[in-house]
Structure formats: C-alpha cells, structure tokens
Amino acid sequence: MKSVFERVVLIVVCLVLLCGLGATAYAGTFSRYWADDYCYAAVVQRDGLIRGTLYWYQNGGNRFAAFLAVGLIERLGQASVVFLPSGLLIAWAAAASFALNALVKLAGWKVHRLWLATASLGWVFFLTYTSPDRLQTLYWRMGLLHYSLPLVLILIQAGVVLGGLTTGKPARLVWISAANGLLALFCAGLSETAAALQTTLYLLLAAGLVIWGGGGKRNGLVLLSGGLMASLLALLIMALSPANEWRQALLPPPPSAGAWGGALLRYTIDFVRDTLRTLPLPLGMWLAFCGVLGYLLNGNKPRNSGLAGWALLAAGIIGTAAAMAPSVYAGLQYPAGRALMTARFPLMSGLGLAAAAWGNWLKGRLPSASHQWVSAAGLVGLLLVGAYVLRATQLPLKEAQMLAVKAARWDARQAEILSQRAAGLQTIRVREVDVVSTLEDLTPQPEHWVNGCAADYYQVEQIIAER
Structure with a gap:
C-alpha cells in the first residue's frame, strides 16, 4: 500500500460490498422448497443417493451431479435451503480470491491482500446484482445448483490451473490435473450450460498456451488435460442419458447445424446488446471498479496489458456464446433467465478483466509525475462505486421483504x-x-x-x- 488513504478507501469499499452481499444472503434465508425441489428430494427419500442418482439419470434428467448434490444436501434436512445462498456467496468470494491470487502470482506481481479482497467481493457483488433472475439462481436450490454453483467451481478450477502453472515438477502436475479433473467432472455434470462453458474455457486456455505458452507449453497442456477430458466426459454422459428422450420430445433439436449456429449468433448478440442497454449504470460502475483496481496494482510494470485486455474480452464473449449454446440447441429457444446467469458470468468477467488490464496498460502510458493525482482520482472513484453499492443494496432488501411474506405462507x-x-x-x-x-x-x-x-x-x- 502506498498510502494510508488508499488502505482506508479499500477497507471502506470492502465493508460496503460485504453489506451488499449480506443483504443478498439475508434475502436467501427466506428460501423454501419450490417446484423441482420436491421432485429431487422425493427420489432421494425413496431411493437414497446412489440408486436415486441412477434412477434420475434414466428417468428424470441427465444432470447427474445436481442429483448427487441434492442427495448430500438432503442429509442436512429441509432447513438447509435457508443457508444455501449464504454458503454460496461465501464460497464464491473465496473462490474468486483464490483465482485472482493464482493469477497475480503467475504474472509475478506483488499485490496486497486488501486489493484481492476488494476485487473478489466486488466481482461477486456485481455478478449477483446483475443476475438475470436472482430468485431462480440464488434463492431457489435447484437453480442455484444448476447455474450458480458451477461458476464457483469454475473459479476454483481456474485457481488450481493458474497456480499449477507456477510449479516445475511434471509428476506433481499429473496429480494436480487428475484432482482438478474430478472437480471438473462434478461441475460439468451440474447442467449442460456449465459443461459447455467449462469445456470452452479449457479449449481457450489450451489455445492460449499453444500460442503464447513458450517453454511452459507442455507442462501447461498436461495440467489442462484433466479438466478438459473430464468436461468432455460429462458432456458424453449427459448426451447418453435415457431421460433425454422425453426432453427432446418437448424441445426438439434444431433442423441443422446452420440453423443452430445462426440462432446462437443472433441470440448472443442480442444478449450482449441487451446487457449494455439495460444495465448501463451497474455495468459502468463495474468497469470503473475494475479499471481503477487494475491501475492501482502497485509496483507492477504492465507488460502487453493492452493486448491481454482484448484477448480477455474476446474470451468472455466466446464463453457467453458457449453458455447459451445448450439452450439454443433445445428447440432454438432463447435461454431462460436462470440459464442466462451462466452466460452473464463470462460476459461480466471478460469485461471486468479487460478493464483491469487496460487500467494497468494506462498506468504504463502516463508520465510518472501524473501517477499520484491519477491514483488519488481513482480512489475517489472507488468511493463513488461504494456509494452506488450502498444504493444498490436496497434491491436485495426489498426482495427479502417480499420473500418473507411468501415464506410465511409456505410455512x-x-x-x-x-x-x-x-x-x-x-x-x-x-x-x-x-x-x-x-x-x-x-x-x-x-x-x-x-x-x-x-x-x-x-x-x-x-x-x-x-x-
């Protein structure tokens, strides 16, 4: 930290972000069993974890890991749904911090943990605040498991992979890759959207290693192989599920690859454009937040940050299309709000990481004499973002009031x-x-x-x- 003022600003922003996430967690305490929750829980009651998973795979749906997750959660009782949103938010912030820490270590940067805490909390807050359907992706157990939990697990995988790139022991890389593959298999099995996004991200990382990997290319590909093969295996397992027959009867596959690709391109453009049009203020605050933090990376000399920003933005848009692909395949339909949560993640993350990279790039282009006043202006900007977060916290508090009334009726x-x-x-x-x-x-x-x-x-x- 260069100054006490910077430390104070980051602490204040962290506390404000915690308030925002705390309000969201509070709203989640009014979660109850809704819709599909009854279906999954009934099969767990009747058949148990293993037999239930096999039954569900054959008759209920292809998302094998989601049933396993429900089976484990059911052991904690019905009241566990009250704490799931809070647990998700805590795990999400921890996973974001883990991934960012691995990224800065790989880059060889020295970053204060307060910077990491601020960035992690902000990442989770803006993702949840801009969720296309908060009730179905944060407060509803099955939506949380299908569409939000995979994002936490993808961040953990990112931390494992990026952290593994710093080790020079090939034998250790094999074990890391295998363990990461198990996590990737579970994550991809939570939903088709998670599997498609995860597989695409691994392919993008592999392509990046081939192009820019240099001497570490071979070790990096070994590290990625476990997660990539597990993602492909999960897609295969879901594709072979007998339960697909009745689902495809309701939502038939597209008539041709061309029709699917055309609809996917159109819907992806529509989604990106809709995000820019309907969320100008939160999106602007998110970009400002990331840009300022990127600029404030103390003592780090930017290296190819401008190009990295464009690469990250492109990866985010490609990931967005990948997350939308399964829904479009099912009857050429535009994804429902809950499925769009998985698409919003790569879009917001790509935009934010690109803004951070460009903020770091700007630092290297400005004269040294201007760094002090630009940093001060950036810190003031962070305080303004904090003020916006306080204002935005009214939304989950209003949701909590509505959910409390409905929860009382449910009880x-x-x-x-x-x-x-x-x-x-x-x-x-x-x-x-x-x-x-x-x-x-x-x-x-x-x-x-x-x-x-x-x-x-x-x-x-x-x-x-x-x-």
Whole structure:
C-alpha cells in the first residue's frame, strides 16, 4: 500500500460490498422448497443417493451431479435451503480470491491482500446484482445448483490451473490435473450450460498456451488435460442419458447445424446488446471498479496489458456464446433467465478483466509525475462505486421483504399438510396461495407435476390446492 488513504478507501469499499452481499444472503434465508425441489428430494427419500442418482439419470434428467448434490444436501434436512445462498456467496468470494491470487502470482506481481479482497467481493457483488433472475439462481436450490454453483467451481478450477502453472515438477502436475479433473467432472455434470462453458474455457486456455505458452507449453497442456477430458466426459454422459428422450420430445433439436449456429449468433448478440442497454449504470460502475483496481496494482510494470485486455474480452464473449449454446440447441429457444446467469458470468468477467488490464496498460502510458493525482482520482472513484453499492443494496432488501411474506405462507401451508397427514389423511387439501414468483407451484389439479412431486415428498397419495 502506498498510502494510508488508499488502505482506508479499500477497507471502506470492502465493508460496503460485504453489506451488499449480506443483504443478498439475508434475502436467501427466506428460501423454501419450490417446484423441482420436491421432485429431487422425493427420489432421494425413496431411493437414497446412489440408486436415486441412477434412477434420475434414466428417468428424470441427465444432470447427474445436481442429483448427487441434492442427495448430500438432503442429509442436512429441509432447513438447509435457508443457508444455501449464504454458503454460496461465501464460497464464491473465496473462490474468486483464490483465482485472482493464482493469477497475480503467475504474472509475478506483488499485490496486497486488501486489493484481492476488494476485487473478489466486488466481482461477486456485481455478478449477483446483475443476475438475470436472482430468485431462480440464488434463492431457489435447484437453480442455484444448476447455474450458480458451477461458476464457483469454475473459479476454483481456474485457481488450481493458474497456480499449477507456477510449479516445475511434471509428476506433481499429473496429480494436480487428475484432482482438478474430478472437480471438473462434478461441475460439468451440474447442467449442460456449465459443461459447455467449462469445456470452452479449457479449449481457450489450451489455445492460449499453444500460442503464447513458450517453454511452459507442455507442462501447461498436461495440467489442462484433466479438466478438459473430464468436461468432455460429462458432456458424453449427459448426451447418453435415457431421460433425454422425453426432453427432446418437448424441445426438439434444431433442423441443422446452420440453423443452430445462426440462432446462437443472433441470440448472443442480442444478449450482449441487451446487457449494455439495460444495465448501463451497474455495468459502468463495474468497469470503473475494475479499471481503477487494475491501475492501482502497485509496483507492477504492465507488460502487453493492452493486448491481454482484448484477448480477455474476446474470451468472455466466446464463453457467453458457449453458455447459451445448450439452450439454443433445445428447440432454438432463447435461454431462460436462470440459464442466462451462466452466460452473464463470462460476459461480466471478460469485461471486468479487460478493464483491469487496460487500467494497468494506462498506468504504463502516463508520465510518472501524473501517477499520484491519477491514483488519488481513482480512489475517489472507488468511493463513488461504494456509494452506488450502498444504493444498490436496497434491491436485495426489498426482495427479502417480499420473500418473507411468501415464506410465511409456505410455512403455514406445510404445517397444514403435515397436520392432515398426521391425522391419517392421504388426500391433502390446502388453500391455493402465492408462495413463490416465477416458478410453478401446487394447483387444483392433483395430476400436475408439482402436485405429484410434492405428494411423493410428503408421502401421501394426493395434494390438491383449492381455490
């Protein structure tokens, strides 16, 4: 740290970011079992972890790792959903710090841990704040597992790979690659969007090593091989799932590769343009945040930072297209909001890392005499970003108020279901109430899929929500 002022500013910004993430975590405490949660939990109850996974793979869906995750979480009881959003945010910040720390070490930079903490918290805050559908990707268990948890695991893999590039022992690289492959297999098995994004990122890293790897090219490719092969294996496992038959009956594959590619290109452009058009203020704050932090990398002489910025931006856009590809393949549809969370991650990350690289590049182009006042201006800019974060914190607090009302209704309904079941009733009748927005819920039709899954979960014959 060059000055006390810089240290104070970073501490203040960190505290403000923690407030924003804390508000999001608080809103998550009103999470409950919604929609698919009942389906997964019912199979876990009936068949256990291993048999349940095999049953789900054959009949329910191809996302084998998601069922494994539910099976492990179910051991903690129904109340575990209340703490999942908080746990995700903590793990996400830690994973971002891990990846950034490995990156700066690989670059040979000496960066104060306060810089890493600020960057990590900001990364997670802006990703969650700009989420296309926070309820379905942060507060809903299945959406969190399918679309947000993979982003945490991808960051951990990035830290492992980047950190491994600094070791010169080939035998150790093989073990690191194998362990990372297991993590990659689990991550890719959480959803098709995660598998597509992860595979593409490994291919981009491999291409970067081939082009710019120099003498470390061979070791780097060995390190990447475990994650890449695991990602491809996960795609193969999901493609061979018997459950794909009924899903493709509802959402048939595109008529040709050309139709798929054309729709994917159009939707990717639309998504990027929509992000720029609908999020100008948070996006501007994010870019300013990253640019200032990139400039403030103390004592680091920029080397090819300008070119690196363009490469990172291109990688982010390619990753965005990759994350959208599975949804487009399913009936040529534009991805739903929850699936777009996986696409928003590479786009925001690519833009932010590019801004940081260009901020570092700018530092090397300005005369030394101007560094002091430009740094001071940048720190003031960080304080302005902090003020914006405080203002933005109102959004998760408002969400918490709405979710609290719906959670109270859900709790009352569950108490009624359990009471009727304890009385020996097998046909449960409850009042139809609004307990969750944007997700399907119990209906007056007992044959509806949510009613059926809920009946299996509560171990009764029927549940009817009467109007």
